[in-house]
Amino acid sequence: MSENFTFTLKATSGKARLGEITMPRGTIRTPAFMPVGTVGSVKAMYLDQVREGGADIILGNTYHLMLRPGAERVARLGGLHELIRWPYPILTDSGGFQVMSLSGLRKLDEQGVTFKSHIDGSLHHMSPERSIEIQGLLDSDIQMQLDECVALPAEEKEIERAMEMSLRWAERCRVAFGEQPGKAMFGIVQGGDSQALRIRSAEGLKQLDLKGYAVGGLAVGEPQNVMLEMLDITLPVLPSEKPRYLMGVGTPDDILKSVARGIDMFDCVMPTRSGRHGLAFTRRGKVNIRNARHAEDMRPLDEESSCPAARDYSRAYLHHLVRSNEALGGMLLSWNNLSYYQDLMQGIRKAIAEDRFADFQAETLAAWEKGDI
């Protein structure tokens, strides 16, 4: 614990980094996977399970929480940590991405975004300053700048316009955030699939004395090789002594390849959303438990797992629950998947500490390819 936000690099293995973020509410072991708790809950999970499974930090969303229950209401209720009973660090996204992907966007200009709520159609305006104000009302530990994420493929001019405005918004968010020693504000690198624009965005953010840097504008439809190429371009420009967060990523394979390039933090709905739809992640690859071949398979998903959902329940029962659309099906698979992701992160951190990350990556991939699931 520390009254400040500090990031310590503990070891490297190639470009993979082992680190630790210390904050008043706790320590975050990196590389870290952040379960997504969009409206204040990690869907189908008790937060005790999320913690026991190995999560040091979870994600919340400004867009959703400002619409319901409302930022001022959360503040009146003691802040997000009190409300959801998660005393550890929370990172909140700024709302820009969710406005683009969820709401009826009405207007986007220098002042901010004007949009209609996807819940009740009410009209809302969010400026960079209001986004930071909301994240403060939520008592968020790591706050994200308001940005404009452009879906790919897109015209270079469009990508440039959005990247330049996101840079101006980063400066306004930096001013609005001020100095909050126990908290952090991260800038978000934009620039789409353009090498030059990615470099300009990263260089521009470096002028702002930020405590961390997110790489945004990726995992928005581009092929994995394009995402990885943008990391190869962007990461060398970012200060090595600050954490790097790749937003919205990703599959286990995405995570391994991004850690290999120097990413420290990840968030993705993949383990929880796919769990609710019957997809199980295991050490030996993915299992679509809805498939009829599991109907009488008495094996658990992974007899060696420390997670009861993976070790103690037969595939036959999981198959039955998912086919019957029983809530327990999504709960057990979400539990299995989050535990798998956190076990993967723990394996990654151990391999970096032992300077054998490349071997770990190869072994993990080989176990998936061998299948035998």
Ligand SMILES: CNc1nc2cc3c(=O)[nH]c(N)nc3c(CCN)c2[nH]1
């Ligand atoms: C699933 N793919 C994905 N790409 C993202 C890009 C941004 C991005 O460029 N900016 C922001 N603010 N959020 C993003 C998110 C949401 C992360 N929870 C993304 N998710």
